[in-house]
Amino acid sequence: MTYLLIGSGRVATHVKHYLSLKGIPLLEWNRKNHSIEDLREKTAQADTVLLAIKDGAIREFRDAHFKDFKGTVVHFSGSLSVEGIESFHPLMTFGPSLYDLDFYERIYFAAASKKRFKEIFPALSNPVFELMDKNKALYHALCVMSGNFPQILWQACLQKFEELNVPQEAVGLYLEKNLENFLAAPGKSLTGPLARGDTATIEKNIDALPARMAKLYQAFVKYFLDRNAKTLGEPTSHCFF
Numbered sequence: 001m002t003y004l005l006i007g008s009g010r011v012a013t014h015v016k017h018y019l020s021l022k023g024i025p026l027l028e029w030n031r032k033n034h035s036i037e038d039l040r041e042k043t044a045q046a047d048t049v050l051l052a053i054k055d056g057a058i059r060e061f062r063d064a065h066f067k068d069f070k071g072t073v074v075h076f077s078g079s080l081s082v083e084g085i086e087s088f089h090p091l092m093t094f095g096p097s098l099y100d101l102d103f104y105e106r107i108y109f110a111a112a113s114k115k116r117f118k119e120i121f122p123a124l125s126n127p128v129f130e131l132m133d134k135n136k137a138l139y140h141a142l143c144v145m146s147g148n149f150p151q152i153l154w155q156a157c158l159q160k161f162e163e164l165n166v167p168q169e170a171v172g173l174y175l176e177k178n179l180e181n182f183l184a185a186p187g188k189s190l191t192g193p194l195a196r197g198d199t200a201t202i203e204k205n206i207d208a209l210p211a212r213m214a215k216l217y218q219a220f221v222k223y224f225l226d227r228n229a230k231t232l233g234e235p236t237s238h239c240f241f
């Protein structure tokens with residue numbers, strides 16, 4: 001299997017590092033450092049093209065350069081479906097820091113077919129789960145909400161904690177234990193005024209926050225009350241707004 005990796009962004013950098021840790025050779029091309037002539041030469045040597053480029057460019061790039069390619073073209077987007085391109089979405093966040101081999105090998109991939117993942121990456125033993133095309137939009141929205149949204153919330157809170165001279169380590173320990181407890185018992189781990197139904201404290205919290213964060217807090221309270229009303233059949237109270 002000769003892979004040609006396209007791109008030099010976050011995912012391309014991680015894929016390159018992972019495959020090199022596995023001892024899997026790779027041809028590389030990115031538009032910053034290589035010519036179109038170079039792309040043609042490398043394409044002629046490749047069986048599998050890995051398009052690690054931004055979602056909006058994937059279809060156009062395939063149409064421009066791989067229309068007549070006889071091998072397999074792959075992308076890594078969790079939300080995009082393009083006919084003729086196979087999709088393997090690593091359910092992971094890839095930032096500037098590289099990971100070690102043990103961690104890369106534990107990353108799950110979403111794929112239309114587990115068998116196809118094995119055929120295209122025979123040397124990789126990553127766990128794979130099957131995801132139908134029609135479910136990709138919801139799946140990706142869930143990835144964004146569960147992985148990215150908490151970070152947006154943490155950024156806002158950390159900044160305010162810093163203003164109060166609360167050490168980042170103290171916040172880190174608190175967040176770590178919240179995640180650990182949540183993963184151990186997702187339905188039972190919530191604590192705090194929402195879990196207790198402590199209306200007075202919720203109102204004090206909202207009053208203490210800057211306007212935009214207060215709106216976010218209110219949105220969570222509304223979601224929480226509506227969800228519980230639906231699950232438990234209890235009337236929804238919107239007394240906080």
Ligand SMILES: NC(=O)c1ccc[n+]([C@@H]2O[C@H](COP(=O)([O-])OP(=O)(O)OC[C@H]3O[C@@H](n4cnc5c(N)ncnc54)[C@H](OP(=O)(O)O)[C@@H]3O)[C@@H](O)[C@H]2O)c1
Nearest residue numbers: 007008009010011012031052053054055057076077093094
């Ligand atoms: N980052 C993650 O955590 C993550 C996780 C799972 C899946 N993914 C998926 O992985 C893919 C790549 O994401 P990323 O986070 O690596 O993005 P990124 O860091 O923003 O890198 C995007 C790459 O695409 C290249 N590119 C953009 N437009 C192009 C074009 N028209 N022709 C050729 N190259 C072009 C960029 O080249 P220049 O530098 O020259 O602009 C850059 O190398 C996406 O499909 C994304 O959905 C990302």
